[in-house]
Amino acid sequence: MGGLGVGLFFALFFLCSCSNSEFEYSNNRCYFVFDNAQHNDPTLTSALIASSPGTFCRIFIKGNKRFGFESNRGLKSESVMNSEDALRTCILGVWDESGIIVGYGNLSFELYAYDAQCPNCYAETNMPRYALSMSDIGHATCKTCKRVYDMNNGGIVIDQGKGNDKKLIRYRVSYTDTGTRRVLTVNN
Template sequence: MIFRNILRNIACFVAVLSLFACADSEYSNYACHLVVNNLTLKNMMLGSAMTQESPGVFCRISMEGTTRFKFESNQSSEPSYSAALSIDQKANWAIGIYNAIIVGFGNLDGKFHAYDNQCPNCYESSGLPRYGLTMNTDGTATCKSCHRSYDMNNGGLLVKGDKGRGLIRYRAQTTGPFGVLSVNN
């Protein structure tokens, strides 16, 4: 009797555990770790994407060598640059799959999002990190290769094109426009 109860409890535990093992994670397992102190950088383009008062504004962050950050907005055609601090030059930041992430507050859910700049479907099918996204003023991002469009305002959902996955997402926090941005997985 006791043995049967133990077996039943173990079977229930394994069944519940298997439900969680098969679930897709909301966030990616790809390497991504970046901390930016915008109080020191004072980059307006990044700051506009880090404020809740301007939902739908997104900023692509990349690093040029080890000496400067490059910031691009979906609201502006000209990039902005900020010199990397000595701590940034020494850090081994992993900025997404291929040196670029996109951050900003969604205008539908009000959440702060961080996405990889790679098209998840093209990257998954080829394994090559050469499918960067084009940001649009309406808060979508489009792949030039497969022509899929993703809604950055709504969790990176695939909204146009062939069936596939939504954008690759990372955990992100901000303390405000001239505060600290933290992105990781």
């Protein structure tokens, strides 16, 4: 009976153990739902191919009723909001004009969604004016503080770190491709 009690104790211990997953995602407001079957945007599609990791796409609001898309591979495109898009709330992270970045990492093949703001500069000033630029190898760089983030590896700082650096602001993301619908959902 003693062995059974010890086994039961360890089973309960492992079932109740905590993870850091609740700290992976931001509390910043973000809400974006986009059905690419309706828009058929090639720039966004390039970042949502799981078998082609390392391609990332920045999504932002451009003008009054347009979505802008830019990839780290040099693709750029725009898509006019349709009636469904106009009815949905759209909050693209810290600032709609800089937007969010989505794509599959090439190390874990995980779909990531990041804010396009430098988290360290934003934390210091609380001003959303620190948009990141993307390189074709999956790095994001802040022109102000010069930190380089690895989007393929959870948004960690890989260059110009100053100690106690924040990772990229991360949001929950899912992508569902049923053939007739290709829905990207990003939220906090």
